[in-house]
Amino acid sequence: MLGRRALASLVLGLAALPAPTEVLAAVTGASLEAVGPGARLTLTLPANARWKLVAARSPNRLLLETPGQPWRAATRLRGAGPVRAARVERGRLRLDLSGPVALRRAAASGNRLVIEVVPGASGPFARLAGGGGVMAEGGGTAAATRRAASLPLVVLDPGHGGRDPGALGVRGTQEKRVVLATALQLKRVLEAGGRCRVALTRGNDRFVALGARVNFARQRQAALFISLHADSAPGARGASVYTLGDSSDSLAGALARRENQADRAGGLRLPSVSPEVQAILASLIQAETRIGSARMAEQVVAELREDVPLLPNTHRQAGFVVLKAPDVPAVLVELGFLSDAQDEAALRRADHRARLARAMGRAIHGWLAQSGNVVAAFG
Structure with a gap:
């Protein structure tokens, strides 16, 4: 049994230890594959994690943002379909495109997010990129509700x-x-x-x-x-x-x-x-x-x-x-x-x-x- 003096020393020693590092949720898996003429991006991330896919031009590209979810998966992915290459840049995944694309699917289920894009028309892609660029987003009930309201x-x-x-x-x-x-x-x-x-x-x-x-x-x-x-x-x-x-x-x-x-x-x-x-x-x-x-x-x-x-x-x-x-x-x-x-x-x-x-x-x-x-x- 520890004496009073020894117990006090132990408590002081524990107090001097650095605080434990906070364990953050993260993107832990990423893959990119061709599906017919299109491409499928699959991510592993926490359930209900927030995400947003943004279209941009000059050059044509997509930016996948995962706020609050640091990237712990591969930082470079080989191209597939209309996606020439993908890499992590400033905390978000950048997908460089060979031309304009259209979104075929963006489905989040549990800790899995699947995004599929196919070659698209230049006019709609340009209008989307020039109008804020948000192609799809999700995570959390409120975000899903907003997203559903904006579906065609x-x-x-x-x-x-x-x-x-x-x-x-x-x-x-x-x-x-x-x-x-x-x-x-x-x-x-x-x-x-x-x-x-x-x-x-x-x-x-x-x-x-x-x-x-x-x-x-x-x-x-x-x-x-x-x-x-x-x-x-x-x-x-x-x-x-x-x-x-x-x-x-x-x-x-x-x-x-x-x-x-x-x-x-x-x-x-x-x-x-x-x-x-x-x-x-x-x-x-x-x-x-x-x-x-x-x-x-x-x-x-x-x-x-x-x-x-x-x-x-x-x-x-x-x-x-x-x-x-x-x-x-x-x-x-x-x-x-x-x-x-x-x-x-x-x-x-x-x-x-x-x-x-x-x-x-x-x-x-x-x-x-x-x-x-x-x-x-x-x-």
Whole structure:
């Protein structure tokens, strides 16, 4: 047993020892690999750690910041895909790019953060880099909430509803019910992916005017508008996709005339400039919208082809009212034709509608990535 004098000496000796160094949370692992034409960055860091991915130009690069998390992983990573090389610089990871990129995924789950980028268009990347540059961020409930609120909005438009049943199948199937069921399934697919927000022009059996559907998307500054239908046309079978334009054939023209009841889309919101400049701006916006719509149609056709029968000449053009928003890229997807017994039987099955939803979900995610929209997920 220690005496009083010895115990006092021990206490004084312990007090003289330096204070223990605080153990900080840190980034403890990092890897970079090619995934198709893109690149995947995987980090190991504490759960709920804050992080932010920033885009910058001259030269094109990404900067990954991890505030409060010192770097304890490899400080240099070999390039992959559009990332030429990556190195730690002033406490953050710098990814030098071979060209502009778009964010395909940013998902944090537990102590693992996965970021995927793919080659992107120069225009969206330049606008993002010039507008603050934040491509994605996360960590903590508040940050995740802010991030989710800034995700691009996709509006799904199940056709018809209420007093308007739409087309009737040979077995009495109502178009309004089939397209609503598919839209709700697609909403679940997109929300599970966490890369966009989703809104429906109608979530139940009610009538919504065509102009109101268009205005719904425009007032919310939607990134994309998807209208879902299952029409009737003798001899036609298979899914198809429509973008705005002069009717590409008699079938497209007939479908558009049947769907269109009124054209009440409003005008563009343009700055207070001369009429000549406003005309130029309107023309540029509408041209960009049509390009975005055509790109979406290509994505939908490519994905549907993997899962369901398609109508010949699958991407068609017609003057559907719901496609006429001048500032929101839009497509109308015919899921099939209720006038065809095989299409109707398929559309009545939940598993077939689920396949359609998954295919369209892949198309939407691909379009968002190509367009440079912020697409992030929090696991």
